[in-house]
Structure formats: C-alpha cells, structure tokens
Amino acid sequence: MKLPEKSLVVEHFNEPQLEFAGMQTSPHPKDGLFLYGPHAKARKPREINLGVVGTPDGISHFRDWGFRLHRQVSVPPPGKGEKADRLHLANFPGLEEIFGISFDPDGCSALSIPLPDIEHATRLQNLNEAVDKVARLYIDRVKKHLKNEERSIDVWVLVLPEIVYDRCRPGSKRSGLVLEKGDFSRKQKGKATLPLLASVIDLQGEEIFDDVPDFHRRIKAEFLKIAPTQLLRETTLAPEKFLNTAGYPVRKTQDAATVAWNIGTGLYYKTQPKPPWRLAQVRPGVCYIGMVYKNLPSDPDGHACCAAQMFLSEGDGVVFRGANGPWKTGDYEYHLKRDAAKNLLNLVLSSYIEAHKSPPRELFIHGQTYFNDEEWSAFVEAAPTETNIVGVRIRTTGGETKLFRDGDYPVIRGTALLLDDKTAYLWTTGYVAELDTYIGPETPNPLHITVMRSKATRPDIRTVLSDIMGLTKINYNCCNFNDGLPVTVRFAKMVGDVLTMGSAKGEEKQPFKFYV
Incomplete structure (x- = not known):
C-alpha cells in the first residue's frame, strides 16, 4: 500500500513469538525454555564433551560453575530501590532441566597453563x-x-x-x-x-x-x-x-542466574544440531543475508574482506567468505565488483538449495550501505527466476530522532515511524510490557530502515520491519529478551574481525556458532 505523500504514520509491531518444544510459543526465551524446553528437544538427556583450557585457578573456577549449572541458580534478592518482581531476571533451574544436556565437570578434558x-x-x-x-x-x-x-570435544571453553x-x-x-x-x-x-x-x-x-x-x-x-x-x-x-582494596569485586558482572542462563544457552547452541529456539510463524522460503565488510589490516592497497551471514527461519546461521578486493569506495561505503558479488551469492544459494532442495522465494540482503548498480545487477543475475531479492539498508542513529511515550517515558519497543512506503524509523529497544521495564542507559534511539531495491515486487515496508523485529531475538550467545540490532547486522563486525585474521584463510563456509 502506498502511503500518502508527506504523511508520518506511527505504528506498533507486536513482540515476535518464539517457538519451543511441542510447537509451543512464547516471546521470552527464558519463559519458553522453562515451560517447554528447546524446540528440537531430545527424548533423553544428551551428554556433551567439553574441553577446558586455562590456569589451574581458572579451570577450578569453571569446574565449580559446572557443578553449579546442574543445580538451580537463584536470582539475588532485590537491592535498595529495586522492584521485587524484576521480570527481566529469572531463576535458572539447571542445565539438564532446561536444555536436556549435561556434562561431568570432573570429566572435562582440562588443559592447564601456568599463570x-x-x-x-x-x-x-x-x-x-x-x-x-x-x-x-x-x-x-x-x-x-x-x-x-x-x-572428540564438542566445545572448547577457554578461561581467561x-x-x-x-x-x-x-x-x-x-x-x-x-x-x-x-x-x-x-x-x-x-x-x-x-x-x-x-x-x-x-x-x-x-x-x-x-x-x-x-x-x-x-x-x-x-x-x-x-x-x-x-x-x-x-x-x-x-x-x-577478585576484590579491590575496598573489598568489592574489581568489575561489575551480571547476577549469577543470568550468567547461568547465558552459559547454558551458549553450550546448547554450540553442541546441538538445532538452536534452542526459532522464530514462530515465519513465512516459508525466506532467507536473510547480512553483508559483512572489513578492511584488511596491513594491506597497502586498502583491500577489504567481504562475507555473507545467512540466517533461515530455523534461526541458525552460516558464514560464507567471499573474495578480498578493493571493495571500499568511501569512508563507510563498500561495494562488490560483478564477479565477486555473483560468486558470493552463488555460495549462499547453493547452500540453501542443498538444505531445502529448492531456491528461496524471498532473499533479503541486509547491509549498512547502499547497493550500487554493478553489484545489484550481479545479485539479480545470480538469483534463480523464482527468487525475489530485496536489498535493505539498516543503520543505527544517534540522538537526532527521538520519540517519547506520554511526554517523557521511553517509547515502546516495536514502535515505528513510517516516513514513506520504503523508509522508516524502527525502535527495536524501548519499554517492554512483558518485562515491565526499559533496559537501557538512555532514551532509546531507532534504526533507520530503507528498502533500497528489489528484483521483482517490493515488499510492504511493514513486512520488512516485522522481519527485523524477529531477527533481534535470535542471538544464541546469550538468553536475552531481545537485542537492539537484527542478527544479520549485530555480529557483522565480529565476523569481519575474525575473517581478516590470517588463521581464517581457506574457510569459505562455517556455521555461525564458530564465530560467537
């Protein structure tokens, strides 16, 4: 639907639902895991093999935590001025009870390094x-x-x-x-x-x-x-x-229950075939790609590495490394040459077809830069006839755009300010009714979303915004209610940082879990 010219429309997108065992849904990962378990929950508990590397003290600290993970870890009592019902916190019932996995803390392969x-x-x-x-x-x-x-070791835990x-x-x-x-x-x-x-x-x-x-x-x-x-x-x-001279910890950490949720989620994600939750009610045949660019260190010609992060409705991701080349065209602009763009997209599509036996119906390419004519025509040429490609630019903003609720309260997460039929501001952080709070240090800033190009029919801007809301909920490196950025953009810098290291050469395709 085309919006009237010069109109500003404010809409709210409901919190995306996540799917867990038995096709049960919940908007909160912790609630869903507690009530139903992981969406691909095994019938019997699975024993995972961990390797632990660190100083003797570091190994001892992790071993203590290993035993702790197999028991309930409670949320600490509220401090002065805190609500008694802090809905963003939750007791951790135990690794096996939540995830159906376990390990023997004394049986881990422990490799000691002298401090x-x-x-x-x-x-x-x-x-x-x-x-x-x-x-x-x-x-x-x-x-x-x-x-x-x-x-064999499923995950190596490095204690630093x-x-x-x-x-x-x-x-x-x-x-x-x-x-x-x-x-x-x-x-x-x-x-x-x-x-x-x-x-x-x-x-x-x-x-x-x-x-x-x-x-x-x-x-x-x-x-x-x-x-x-x-x-x-x-x-x-x-x-x-680790205490300072005043007797307080040298650094402020999350409460023990939150640490347990995050460690447990990471261990499950990195050891099991499927992630702990996935998006519910995702349109079939949809694939999301996050474009990654990173300047190569010590390269006199100023070349950059390019890669694509692919995410599916199941939530899990794969990273594809493209060619290094002179992709940087401005301070914050990167564009691929025709052959490099085609080769990278062919890697993604081949992997998708291998898994699903047919091409995707829709392929959304998320980036923080625009798409020029040469690379876009290469993307279109590489895509099968039945695949509609959509290029979306996602950028963070500073303090230039603010929206308030009831005068001076943080805006509700999921609020969108639609500027026209292809551009909008989307607040992916803000007040969350399910948690009865806004978790953030300052007034939330929106993302600036622009549907830049499409091969065929351009999707409704509302569909694009709804998808981005969903993609803020599949960070499996922790167990947060949501992130401020969609996963296609959230880890772009981290993936690029890893791929520019010499040790990463030759790795054209690896599961996303190796990078986080």
Whole structure:
C-alpha cells in the first residue's frame, strides 16, 4: 500500500513469538525454555564433551560453575530501590532441566597453563608478539591434546585471567608494566625493521604483523578448523575472588542466574544440531543475508574482506567468505565488483538449495550501505527466476530522532515511524510490557530502515520491519529478551574481525556458532 505523500504514520509491531518444544510459543526465551524446553528437544538427556583450557585457578573456577549449572541458580534478592518482581531476571533451574544436556565437570578434558607463562607473554614489548605468544599457549595446548587423544570435544571453553583481557586487545596500553624484550622490537611492523639477529629468528613469525593484535579474534579464527569455543573471564566465573582494596569485586558482572542462563544457552547452541529456539510463524522460503565488510589490516592497497551471514527461519546461521578486493569506495561505503558479488551469492544459494532442495522465494540482503548498480545487477543475475531479492539498508542513529511515550517515558519497543512506503524509523529497544521495564542507559534511539531495491515486487515496508523485529531475538550467545540490532547486522563486525585474521584463510563456509 502506498502511503500518502508527506504523511508520518506511527505504528506498533507486536513482540515476535518464539517457538519451543511441542510447537509451543512464547516471546521470552527464558519463559519458553522453562515451560517447554528447546524446540528440537531430545527424548533423553544428551551428554556433551567439553574441553577446558586455562590456569589451574581458572579451570577450578569453571569446574565449580559446572557443578553449579546442574543445580538451580537463584536470582539475588532485590537491592535498595529495586522492584521485587524484576521480570527481566529469572531463576535458572539447571542445565539438564532446561536444555536436556549435561556434562561431568570432573570429566572435562582440562588443559592447564601456568599463570607465570601467560604473565610473561603479556609483558613482551611488541603487542603483536605478546598477543601471538599468549594465543599460542592456548592453541598449542589444544592441538597437542588432539594429537594424543581420540575423544572428540564438542566445545572448547577457554578461561581467561584478567590480564589477557586487559593486555591482549588492540590499543592495550599496558601502562605501569615492566615490559620485556622478545624477538621483535616494540614498533615492529615488517621485515624492514627486523633485528640484526634476524637469522636466528623464525621468519614465519612475521605473519603476526599481518593481523590485528587481538586475542579474541585470533582464537576464533584459529578454532574455525577445530571446534566452537566459549571464552569466559575468570572474573565472570568467580567475581568474589577478585576484590579491590575496598573489598568489592574489581568489575561489575551480571547476577549469577543470568550468567547461568547465558552459559547454558551458549553450550546448547554450540553442541546441538538445532538452536534452542526459532522464530514462530515465519513465512516459508525466506532467507536473510547480512553483508559483512572489513578492511584488511596491513594491506597497502586498502583491500577489504567481504562475507555473507545467512540466517533461515530455523534461526541458525552460516558464514560464507567471499573474495578480498578493493571493495571500499568511501569512508563507510563498500561495494562488490560483478564477479565477486555473483560468486558470493552463488555460495549462499547453493547452500540453501542443498538444505531445502529448492531456491528461496524471498532473499533479503541486509547491509549498512547502499547497493550500487554493478553489484545489484550481479545479485539479480545470480538469483534463480523464482527468487525475489530485496536489498535493505539498516543503520543505527544517534540522538537526532527521538520519540517519547506520554511526554517523557521511553517509547515502546516495536514502535515505528513510517516516513514513506520504503523508509522508516524502527525502535527495536524501548519499554517492554512483558518485562515491565526499559533496559537501557538512555532514551532509546531507532534504526533507520530503507528498502533500497528489489528484483521483482517490493515488499510492504511493514513486512520488512516485522522481519527485523524477529531477527533481534535470535542471538544464541546469550538468553536475552531481545537485542537492539537484527542478527544479520549485530555480529557483522565480529565476523569481519575474525575473517581478516590470517588463521581464517581457506574457510569459505562455517556455521555461525564458530564465530560467537
């Protein structure tokens, strides 16, 4: 329906329903899992195999949590000024009771790394070298285990002391540390500045300068060839063990019940064939793609990596890596050349057809940039005749657009301001009636949604907005009521970060669970 010119229409989209076991539905993941269980719930409990890597203390903290996950974890009593019925919090009944999975905390493959070894590696002068050495402590320990053990591991849990988080990220200052000399100088960037004793150095080590010094990215990229991972900080598992001089935890963490829900959800998602919930009442034959672009570090030609995240009505996703190339055309604009666009879409469509035996009816491409003529014509050319392709641009906004409820209350999540028949603002955060609260630090800002192009009939803007609302509810790395961004956009940066790492080369197609 075409909207009248210069009209502003405000509408509200109901909270999308999620589907659980027995085709039962609920808008809240925690409620649905508690009442019905995962939508692909097994008849008998499943034993999962976990590997745990960390310091002796870190392994002990996770083992304690392992036993805790198999019991009820209660929400703490309300603090001063808090409501007694905090609907966004919920007791965690237990891993087997909720998800139908279990593991033996004492039977996990536990690989210990001495804390002094990690401490020494984080003090190396060159940050790239420091991150590489710390990551190698974990990676090599796992690879050595895999050579000697036949038992397969479903998920590797990497427990990180706080010094890894503080010192092994891009831009880590490491102020106040006494840094130690390594094989490379502090500002090492390539062969031109190798030390005079380069002949005694393994020159392959120079590859570490092709990557951004980030422990998280390095681990995720390396384990694309091994198994899914779950990274946990020691301070998350045992905040009471890490206190400041005033006797308070050094960092504020979520309550124990919420931590249990999130760990349990991640373990289930990364070990089972199907995710814990899926969207209910999704139109058949619909496929969503999130376009990902990331500049390649240390590339003198300014090339970028491109990828596509594919998500289906079942909720699960797959990441397809495209070609590297000169895709960046502006400060925040990326566009593929014809062949690269066709090849990437062919990868996606081939995978979809393999799973469903026929092409999708509708294929929505979500991006944060517009689609130029060359790449769009390539997308259309690659798509089967029966597949309608729709290009949608999704952008976050700042404080330039505000909408209030009853004068000064946060707008209700799901509110949309329709500017015309292809453009709208959509508030994916805001007051949630089911939780009787707005979880956010400031007045919620909307997403700016534009239906840019379509191969055939352009869908109603309301259909596009309703889909985006649904896609904010399938983040399986936690058990939140919703995210502020659809999953097609939410993890674009994270996926791009991993794919630009040297260890990720050659991985054209991997389940999404490997990246989160």
